[in-house]
Amino acid sequence: MHKPFILALSLVGAFACMCLDGLSAQTVKAAEKEFPTKPITLIIPVGAGGSHDLTARAVTSVAANYLGQPIIVQLKPGGGGAIGSEIVAKASPDGYTLLFGGMGWSTTYPAVEGRSKGPDDLTAVCRINYSPIIIACRPDMPFKTFREMLAYAKANPDKLIFANTGPWGAADLPWKMIVKQTGIKTKNVPYDGGGPALLAVLGGHADVIGGLISYVHPNVKSGKLRALAVLDTKRDGSLPDVPTAKEEGVNVVNLMWRAVLAPKGTPRPVIDKLAQAFKQMTEDKTVVTMIKQFGDDIQYLGPDEFGKLWREEFEAQKELGKLLKK
Structure with a gap:
């Protein structure tokens, strides 16, 4: 085969690849823009009836109003939260599989024991609240x-x-x-x-x-x-007669947050769209009323602010774990 012909074929192949890459990039961008086009799954990695289950169901009850698609809550308990966290960490980073994270299985457990999944494996979408x-x-x-x-x-x-x-x-x-x-x-x-x-x-x-x-x-x-x-550092408004541990002579403060996390590599436009929708959900009067009935409040944080806080807490828990193991 003549060299000019081979060169021509190579150029055609290269051009075709470039076109396919361009189409692929356009397809991804279109998918991000149209997101979501189907229901989203929110995995809770612990059992039914706890604070995460109650809060997640309250918040997502109005999801379709702000995303155009429902959010389906699934319980995947086991391993102290590690099983459900692993499922989300391995899921496609497209925004359709999310984790309802908690301080224990999303920060302390991975920081201290190296089990479950933390900020190295997942991406912050937003914090819903803490108590x-x-x-x-x-x-x-x-x-x-x-x-x-x-x-x-x-x-x-x-x-x-x-x-x-x-x-x-x-x-x-x-x-x-x-x-x-x-x-x-x-x-x-x-x-x-x-x-x-x-x-x-x-x-x-x-x-x-x-x-x-x-x-x-x-x-x-x-x-x-x-x-x-x-x-806590102060008494809780819903139980004003109950003292803090510090008032009782023990200086221990521990706040548990609830947050929405996504697989690492989820596109930023998808993260932003989810974060905005969850912000709207937490401002919905129906959701606010339900959360207050639990004795809780909303303390929303976006992906950047919460992501920074999550990383700082993760590093701090590593050090605390070392002290408690001595």
Whole structure:
């Protein structure tokens, strides 16, 4: 075959590839512009009935009004949040599979144990809100205050059963901090999320829970739980008579956020469209009313601001984990 002919074929091939690349880029941009064209899946990596389940369902109940498509909530519990997080991290980065992230499985667990998925594997879309951990017990326990609980635990080593929300999760980390500061010895039992942990306490299988206001508050009001302390710098407005742990002599503060996360590599236009839609959802009067009924508020943060905060917390949790393991 003559060299000029070979050269001509090569040039034609190169031109065809360039055209295909151009068409591919145009197709991607068109898809980003039209997003979403089908329902979106939001995975919650813990069990039903906890604060993340309640909050996610409240917020996404109006999703179609702002995205033109519904958001379908799916529970994928297991591994302290690692299973659901892994599913999202491996999903196509197109915005159609999202994770409802939490401080425990999206920050502490990957930072301290290297399990679950954190900011190296996922991308921030937005923070929905955050709330403090409430230490509460069954009303039939022989103590009525946080100080009395500590005294009981010291007098009865390994008798008090604490129900946590998973390894290094929202309740596990602060309880470890309380144990380290006070020297008490307890049984620390992990469950796959706040819902299962709550059921364990209500069912008499555990004595104390570290839970979020959204599911602790209604059970305190109904008399099914007794609130002992709030792990915040100030008392919570929905439970004004409950002291902070610091007021009770233990300096532990722990706030649990709820956020929407996407697979790494999700295009920025898609992230921005999702973030804007979630902002509108959190401002919807129906959603605001539902969240307030849980005893919570909305504290929205966009992808850049929350992404920076998430990374800072991730690095801080690494150091805290080292201290608690000593």
